[in-house]
Amino acid sequence: xxxxxxxxxxxxxxxxxxxxxxxxxxxxxxxxxxxxxxxxxxxxxxxxxxxxxxxxxxxxxxxxxxxxxxxxxxxxxxxxxxxxxxxxxxxxxxxxxxxxxxxxxxxxxxxxxxxxxxxxxxxxxxxxxxxxxxxxxxxxxxxxxxxxxxxxxxxxxxxxxxxxxxxxxxxxxxxxxxxxxxxxxxxxxxxxxxxxxxxxxxxxxxxxxxxxxxxxxxxxxxxxxxxxxxxxxxxxxxxxxxxxxxxxxxxxxxxxxxxxxxxxxxxxxxxxxxxxxxxxxxxxxxxxxxxxxxxxxxxxxxxxxxxxxxxxxxxxxxxxxxxxxxxxxxxxxxxxxxxxxxxxxxxxxxxxxxxxxxxxxxxxxxxxxxxxxxxxxxxxxxxxxxxxxxxxxxxxxxxxxxxxxxxxxx
Amino acid sequence: xxxxxxxxxxxxxxxxxxxxxxxxxxxxxxxxxxxxxxxxxxxxxxxxxxxxxxxxxxxxxxxxxxxxxxxxxxxxxxxxxxxxxxxxxxxxxxxxxxxxxxxxxxxxxxxxxxxxxxxxxxxxxxxxxxxxxxxxxxxxxxxxxxxxxxxxxxxxxxxxxxxxxxxxxxxxxxxxxxxxxxxxxxxxxxxxxxxxxxxxxxxxxxxxxxxxxxxxxxxxxxxxxxxxxxxxxxxxxxxxxxxxxxxxxxxxxxxxxxxxxxxxxxxxxxxxxxxxxxxxxxxxxxxxxxxxxxxxxxxxxxxxxxxxxxxxxxxxxxxxxxxxxxxxxxxxxxxxxxxxxxxxxxxxxxxxxxxxxxxxxxxxxxxx
Numbered sequence: 194x195x196x197x198x199x200x201x202x203x204x205x206x207x208x209x210x211x212x213x214x215x216x217x218x219x220x221x222x223x224x225x226x227x228x229x230x231x232x233x234x235x236x237x238x239x240x241x242x243x244x245x246x247x248x249x250x251x252x253x254x255x256x257x258x259x260x261x262x263x264x265x266x267x268x269x270x271x272x273x274x275x276x277x278x279x280x281x282x283x284x285x286x287x288x289x290x291x292x293x294x295x296x297x298x299x300x301x302x303x304x305x306x307x308x309x310x311x312x313x314x315x316x317x318x319x320x321x322x323x324x325x326x327x328x329x330x331x332x333x334x335x336x337x338x339x340x341x342x343x344x345x346x347x348x349x350x351x352x353x354x355x356x357x358x359x360x361x362x363x364x365x366x367x368x369x370x371x372x373x374x375x376x377x378x379x380x381x382x383x384x385x386x387x388x389x390x391x392x393x394x395x396x397x398x399x400x401x402x403x404x405x406x407x408x409x410x411x412x413x414x415x416x417x418x419x420x421x422x423x424x425x426x427x428x429x430x431x432x433x434x435x436x437x438x439x440x441x442x443x444x445x446x447x448x449x450x451x452x453x454x455x456x457x458x459x460x461x462x463x464x465x466x467x468x469x470x471x472x473x474x475x476x477x478x479x480x481x482x483x484x485x486x487x488x489x490x491x492x493x494x495x496x497x498x499x500x501x502x503x504x505x506x507x508x509x510x511x512x513x514x515x516x517x518x519x520x521x522x523x524x525x526x527x528x529x530x531x532x533x534x535x536x537x538x539x540x541x542x543x544x545x546x547x548x549x550x551x552x553x554x555x556x557x558x559x560x561x562x563x564x565x566x567x568x569x570x571x572x573x574x575x576x577x578x579x580x581x582x583x584x585x586x587x588x589x590x591x592x593x594x595x596x597x598x599x600x601x602x603x
Numbered sequence: 604x605x606x607x608x609x610x611x612x613x614x615x616x617x618x619x620x621x622x623x624x625x626x627x628x629x630x631x632x633x634x635x636x637x638x639x640x641x642x643x644x645x646x647x648x649x650x651x652x653x654x655x656x657x658x659x660x661x662x663x664x665x666x667x668x669x670x671x672x673x674x675x676x677x678x679x680x681x682x683x684x685x686x687x688x689x690x691x692x693x694x695x696x697x698x699x700x701x702x703x704x705x706x707x708x709x710x711x712x713x714x715x716x717x718x719x720x721x722x723x724x725x726x727x728x729x730x731x732x733x734x735x736x737x738x739x740x741x742x743x744x745x746x747x748x749x750x751x752x753x754x755x756x757x758x759x760x761x762x763x764x765x766x767x768x769x770x771x772x773x774x775x776x777x778x779x780x781x782x783x784x785x786x787x788x789x790x791x792x793x794x795x796x797x798x799x800x801x802x803x804x805x806x807x808x809x810x811x812x813x814x815x816x817x818x819x820x821x822x823x824x825x826x827x828x829x830x831x832x833x834x835x836x837x838x839x840x841x842x843x844x845x846x847x848x849x850x851x852x853x854x855x856x857x858x859x860x861x862x863x864x865x866x867x868x869x870x871x872x873x874x875x876x877x878x879x880x881x882x883x884x885x886x887x888x889x890x891x892x893x894x895x896x897x898x899x900x901x902x903x904x905x906x907x908x909x910x911x912x913x914x915x916x917x918x919x920x921x922x923x924x925x926x927x928x929x930x931x932x933x934x935x936x937x938x939x940x941x942x943x944x945x946x947x948x949x950x951x952x953x954x955x956x957x958x959x960x961x962x963x964x965x966x967x968x969x970x971x
Contacts, residue, residue, distance in 0.1 A: 499703035502670050505690040506697035507717035507768065514691075517716070521707045 241581070244574035248349045253294040254281035257347050264344035266367045267337050272323050278343075279312075279320040279327065286313040300569050301353065302342035308333055338365045354575035379559070379576065383583075386556040389474060390538035394485075396478045397534045398527065401485035405526070408486075409493035416490075423486045426479060435547045438476040442467035442548075468550030476544045481537055485530035492526030528595035536584055556580055618682040619643040620772055620804040621667065626676030627828075628662050636662045638828040639676070644806060646771075649798050651807045651815040654825030655851070660808045663825070664774055667806065669693050680772070691720075696765030696773035696803075700780055702757045704749035710736070710760050711745035717768040735767040738797060755786045762797065772804040779814065791817045812852045816840075824848050840899075844885045846968045849897040856898045856938050862888045862967065869962045872896050876936035880910045882965035894967045898960050900927070903940035908959030912938050919952050930958060 251258040256277035260270075270278070285291040291313050298305035308331055315330045327334035345353060345363065356362055356369060360377040364370045371377070404423065408416040426434055441447045444463045452458045466472060500522065504514040542557040549558070556576060563573035621644040628637040637659040644650045652660035665671040667678055669690035677684050685693060704713050714732040723731070736742050739759035749757055758778060765773050775794075779787045795818055798805050809815055815822045816836045823833040824847070832844045843849035850857060860874035862884075869881040870888055874896060882896055903912070917937070918929040926944040931937055940958055 497701060497703065499699045499701055500705060502668070502690070503697065503699055503703035503705075503764075504716070505670075506668055506693075506695060506774075507720065507764070508691050508694065509716070509720045510691055511689075513720055518705055522705075524707075 240570075240574050241578050242574070243570050244354050244578045245352060246350055247297070247346075247354075247571050250294050250297045250346045251349050253285050253288075253290045254278070254347065257281045257343070258349070261340075261344040261347045264340065266341040266344075266365055268340070269335075269337055270324060270340055275321050275324050275327055279316055282309065282313040283316055283318060283320060286310075286316075296568070298343065298346050300572070301346050302339065304333075305342065308339070341365050341367070351571075354571040355579070357572050358575040358579055379556075382554070382556045382559055383579070385470075386539060386580075389470065389477070389553075389555060390535050390541075392474055393477045393481060393538045394531050394535045396474070397482050397485035398531060400478070401482055401489055401530065402523075402527075405486050405489035405493055408490050409496075410498075420490070423483055427483055431480065431543060432547075434480060435476055435544050438472065438479070438548060439467060442472055442475065467548050468553070470549070470553045472548035472550065473545045473553030473555070476548050477538055477541055480544060481534045484533040484537060488529040488533070489523060489526040492523050492529075496522050524595065528591070532588070532591055532595075536588070539580065539584055618646075619679070620646045620648070620681060621806065622679040622682070623663070623667075624677050624679070626663070626666065626673045626678060628659070628666060628671065629674045635674075635828050637666070637673075640828075640830055642823055642830060642833055644804060646804055647802045649795075649805045649807065649818055649820045651809060651819040651822045652825055653809060653812060653815040653822050653851075655810055658825035659828040660810075660823075660825040661776055664776055664806065664808050668695055668697055668774055694768075694770050694772075696768070696770040698758075698761045698765045698773070698775040698778040700777045702749070702761040702778075704757055704760055704764070706749055708748075709745065710741070710747050710749070710752070713749070713760060714764050714767050717764065721768060731767055731769075735763040738766070738800075739763045739793070754782050755790065758782065758790060759793075762794070766797070766801065766803070770803065772806070775805065775807045777809055778807075779811075780809075787814070788817075794818060816852075824851060826851075842883075842885065843897065843966060843968065846895050846897070846970065849895075849966065849968060854900050854939060854941075856900060856903075857895045858936055859893070859895055862890050862892045862894055864890050870967050872967050874936065876932060876934040878912070878932070878934075880965060881962035882910075882967040883963060884967045886969065888967060888969060893970045895970065897966045897968055898938075898964060900939040900941040901925075902960045902964035903930075903938060903942075903958040904960070905942065905956060906959050907957055909962055910965060911957055911959045913955070913957045914938070916952055916954050916956050930956065 260274040260277035282291065285294055291310055295306040295309040298309055302308075312327065312330050312334070321327045321330075324334065333339050345351065353363065357372070358379050360372040360380045361369050362372050408419055408423070411419065439446070443449070444465065444467075446467075448466065449458075449463045453460050453463065458464065466475070496519065500518055501514050504518045505511070509517065540557050541555060542561060545553050545555045546558050546561070549555070557580075560573050560576045560580075563569045563576070621642075623640050623642045626637060626640045627635055629635050636657075640659070640663060642650075652663060654660045662671060666673050667680075669685065669688060673686060677686055679685065680688075680693060680695075704710075705716065708716065711732055714735055715728050718728045718731060732745070733742070736745065739762055741756060741759055741763065744752065744756065744760075749760065752760065758781075761778065762775075765775075778794075779790055782790065791814060794805075794807075798818075807815075807818060819836060821833060821835050822839055824831045824839065826845075826847045832839060832848045834842075834844075839848065840853055843852065846857065849855050858874045858876060860872045863871040863873050863879060865871075866881060868883070870884045871879050872882055872894055873879045880896055888894065912930060912932055914930045914932040916928055917931045918927075920927045921944055923944075925941050928940045928942060929937055930940060938958065
């Protein structure tokens with residue numbers, strides 16, 4: 194049976210074949226896609242949502258939310274507002290949810306926890322009628338700042354976590370002002386994280402480039418053998434590696450003992466190489482080195498020796514040959530390795546937590562602190578969102594500069 | 604070292620451009636890749652290193668360029684020993700098998716590279732790059748990347764890049780190996796023209812004997828690290844000195860036998876398959892020496908003579924400009940003859956026929 198070969202018939206056949214091809218590839222990817230969405234994308238999205246959506250307080254105290262929805266800072270509440278708040282407090286006390294609302298309030302208003310719980314208990318079953326009734330229970334109810342803070346906490350959608358993450362806050366008049374100096378830690382941490390990640394990336398490049406060069410120019414058998422040394426860190430547990438750095442670097446550790454034993458330093462001058470930024474940088478460089486060496490190696494392997502030879506034959510010295518011919522050809526590997534190491538270093542958590550001490554803590558450690566200890570998930574989420582946004586922004590700049598399509602990851 | 608002028612007159616002087624003296628190379632300390640090679644290349648000459656892969660021809664070229672050091676012996680450039688001289692000081696043009704065009708640079712940048720490292724000023728660079736591109740007919744391709752060029756164009760750029768800084772000696776390592784036959788033949792002619800125009804000394808490596816024939820003033824035939832014979836194409840073809848040369852260059856009838864004795868200018872050879880033939884001897888041969896009798900197929904002509912083969916035509920293939928006949932002798936020995944298809948059109952498969960060749964066209968080559 195002869196099918197017509199008219200242009201519309203060909204186009205239809207072609208479209209059908211294309212559709213089938215797309216469906217097939219979708220079916221192949223589907224399991225992983227579902228897995229990632231369920232276990233990775235959805236939790237992250239939920240977490241990031243918390244950075245601007247905080248319904249806990251409003252859920253527990255709905256009348257307060259409504260009464261304070263159009264709050265003017267500096268004002269004191271009308272009797273209707275006082276009645277709504279005290280009714281909510283009584284209801285929450287009975288439902289035993291007052292603790293959660295009080296904790297939330299406490300983040301924005303130091304001492305707010307006891308203010309709410311004690312007031313709720315003191316009210317008994319009888320809502321306050323006037324502001325004076327509340328002030329009689331606790332004088333802080335008479336301050337406009339208390340009410341301004343509560344109006345902020347009662348909002349479901351809020352930007353205060355982002356302000357806090359950038360060392361800013363709203364003052365009593367809802368103007369954006371810098372955080373009190375003793376509380377300014379996040380900008381410093383962000384900058385330190387950037388600096389450490391940049392330094393670790395640079396160190397990995399400086400240490401990894403010559404290694405990759407040597408490996409790429411050895412016979413393949415030999416280089417595969419030596420590659421084991423580079424990959425060894427991958428095959429041992431992160432904890433074991435980090436702990437072995439502790440063994441090496443601590444003040445009673447191998448290196449200090451050696452230096453003291455050989456008389457290079459006195460016993461009371463033992464070097465502080467761990468539990469500070471030095472320890473973090475040392476251990477992170479070691480752990481992240483393979484991520485730099487592997488892309489570099491794979492790029493260098495594909496550069497034929499004839500390029501360098503051609504340059505030499507044309508009169509270029511070894512140095513010129515390296516700078517003008519070899520190094521530019523390895524840029525895709527430098528770009529990929531640098532990107533991998535830098536982004537991994539930005540979010541590094543366990544190593545700084547173990548060997549960082551005070552000065553070696555990074556932004557991920559404070560995020561973990563807010564997740565696990567202070568339970569200020571909104572702030573943790575805002576810090577995480579800023580980190581994520583920063584990484585994406587850097588990636589875009591990087592892709593512009595290096596050209597992501599030219600990068601070779603392995 | 605003075606560079607030859609691009610405009611063309613051959614550099615004067617009597618000394619050789621390149622000289623190998625007893626050069627040997629071993630990569631592993633046990634086996635020799637190049638054995639005791641001695642040769643001399645005149646200024647302006649086109650010399651080809653011809654041989655199968657692994658014969659040491661490329662290694663010899665790499666030693667000349669300075670990418671490998673001789674294990675023993677010395678190489679001279681313009682009568683200066685260069686073993687201790689790094690490649691970038693030798694001032695040689697080099698065209699690589701895979702072209703080795705820098706992929707991150709445009710055509711113009713590739714060509715400017717050897718000039719920039721020589722600190723040539725900007726205006727002269729532009730003029731020289733333009734001239735080199737014109738020489739290989741690639742004007743207008745300055746801003747292209749190598750990846751945007753066809754194989755033949757890349758090859759032309761590689762040649763232009765090796766010539767743009769006006770070296771007096773240019774080395775080429777199988778530069779046409781990756782191209783298809785038509786393009787290869789076309790570029791062979793271009794290389795010939797460029798060599799004539801510039802008068803540079805060219806040393807060319809190939810395993811393709813017809814390429815070597817087309818291009819070369821002289822050919823050095825490499826085998827197992829040695830130069831088997833170094834001669835101009837015509838005498839290499841007509842007077843191969845060794846069995847290897849005879850079989851490597853052109854088609855060849857080779858039959859084993861032994862020397863019976865001298866007969867005037869010639870020796871008489873008794874073939875193992877039967878029959879005796881007169882042949883020239885490249886070197887004096889004692890009676891009973893094992894030899895191969897070597898005759899080119901086109902030297903067999905129908906008829907009888909001092910050397911006659913009688914047999915049956917086993918195969919006849921028409922190839923346009925000639926016909927290729929396979930003649931089976933009585934003892935099963937096979938001879939290939941190449942004849943004019945119009946004149947000998949009647950020689951059919953299965954017919955009995957006799958062919959003759961002159962003693963001067965046959966060589967008795969001793970087995971080494």
